[in-house]
Amino acid sequence: MHDGPDDIAPAAHPRKVLMVGGSGHVGTFVTPYLLRAGHHLRVLDLRPPTASGVEFVEGSVTDPDALDRALDGVDTFVWTVMQKPQGGSVTVQDVPTILANYDVNSKGLHLLLYLAQLRGIRSGVYTGTMSVHYRHRPFYTNEDEMPLDTPSVYGLTKGFGEGVCRYFARWFGMHLMALRITGPRTRAQFLKERHERPDRMYPDGSPTGSKLYILDEADLARAYLGAIDAVTGTASRAPSDAEQPMPGRHGSFEAIFIAGDETEEMHNLARARERIGWSPRSHRLLES
Template sequence: MRLLVVGGAGAVGTMTLPHLAAQHAVTVLDPRPPAPGPWSHRPGSALDMEAVADAARDADALVYMAMGPVDGWGSPQNVRSHFDISVTGAHLALWAAASAGVRRAVLTSSMSVYRDPDRAPYPDESVPPDASDFYGVTKRCAEVVASAAAAEWGMDIVVLRLCLPTPDDQYPLQNRSENDRTIATSARDTARAILAALRYQGAGFDAFTISGDHRQRIAPIDKARRLLGWEPLDHSTDPEEDSHDPAL
C-alpha cells in the first residue's frame, strides 16, 4: 500500500516508520523532516487541508499520528495547540483524504481517553471514554471526529489506543512504575498494530486497546487479538515468568 503518514516526524512516527516502510511505500507529511530512511517527505501541516489533499492523491491509506507539543504543557497556548492538531487537524486531514478518494485510515489515540489513566485495570472498549483533563478531552474529541468521518464520507477508520509506545532500543522500560513497565508497547509491536489495522476489514469506525500487557493484568487486549489478529510479541518479564523470549 501507499501510506500517507501525517505527523510521521514525531515520537511515534520516528519509532514506527522503519517497520511500516518495510512493508509499504511511505510518504510523511510533517512540517519537520523525519529521520533519514526509505520514505519520502512532504513538508506541510495537518491543518493545511490543501497540502494533505495533494499528498493524499497518491495514497491508498492515511495514518494520522500528529501530536501536540510537550513544551508549556497545560498552558493556554499549549492546550490550544493540542486541540488544533488532535481535533481540527484530524478532521481536516480525514476530509482531505476522503476528497482525494482515500477510504481507509488509522488514527493513533491513547488510553488517556479515560479518566485517571493510571488506574488499574483499564476499561475495555465497550466503556465510553470519560476523560476530563485537556489532553484526554482532545483524544476523546479526535475519536468523535474519526467516527463522524467514517459515517459522513464512507471511510473505514481504526483508532488505536496506544499504551506507552517505546523505542525498540529502550524496551523493556527500566526505572518506571510497575504499571508503566507492564503496559508499555515496543515500537515494533506498535507498528504491527498499525499494519494490522490497515488490513482490518471491519466496516466504518472501530477502536482498539494496544498494549504490551500480554497477560492483560491492566490493559484488555482481547478485542485486538480477536478482530485484528494482533498481540504483542515483546513484553516485560514479570514475577510469574522465568524467562522471556520476544519471539513467542
C-alpha cells in the same frame, strides 16, 4: 511462522500509505517496520523523516493545501500527529497546550478526513491514546464500555478526534480505526524501563502515580500493520456509497486498546486479537 518479537509478516496487499506526522516520535520508529512489510510510505510533517526510501511533503496538518498535496495518489493513511501530550490523571493545562491540542486533534484531523474522502480515500488509522480514559481505575473492560472520562486536555481532544472519525464513518462512508496506545517507546527505552520499573509505576502528576504498560516499537508497528490491513480490507469489500451524505452509510469506526500488558492485568486485549491479530510479544526479550 512470524511470531517472534521482531518478526514482521509481509503485507498481503502493499499499499501507498501517508504517514501524517510521520517524522515525530512514533512515526520515526515504526516507519522501518512498515517499509519492511512492503508498504510504500509518504510522510507529511514540518521536518523530513530520518528513514531513507520515504517520500516527504513538508507542511502542517492545519494547512489544507499541504494536506491535499500529501494525499495525492495514496491508498490510505496513518495519523501519528502529537502535540503536547499528557497523561489521563491530571487537569494541568495552559493556553498553549489548549490551542495546540485542539488545532491538531480536532481541526487538523477533520481537514484530513474531509480532503481524503474527496479524493476517494476511504480508510485510515488514527493514533488514539489510553489517556482518553481516567487512568486511576483497576481494569479496562472493553473499548465500548469504558467512558472517555479523562481529566486532561490532551485526552479530551484525542477523544474528540475519535468523534470526528465516527462522524466521517457515519456520514461519508469512511472505514477508520483508532488505536488507543499507551507509552510508545523505542527498543532501548522499552528494555531499560521494563528492567528499572518492574512494578510499572510512573509519576503522572497525581500523589500516587499510576501504572503504565509501555509499548515496544516492534509491538506498536505490528498493531499499525494489522490496522492498515483491517481498514483497507473492509473498505475494499464495502459497497460504494451514494454521492449525497445520509445516515447509515457503509462506513465503520472502532477503537482498539493497544498496551504492553502481556498478562492483561489491566487491559482486555480481546478486540486487538480478534480484529487485527495483535498481542504484545516484546516482553519475551526480557526473558532472554
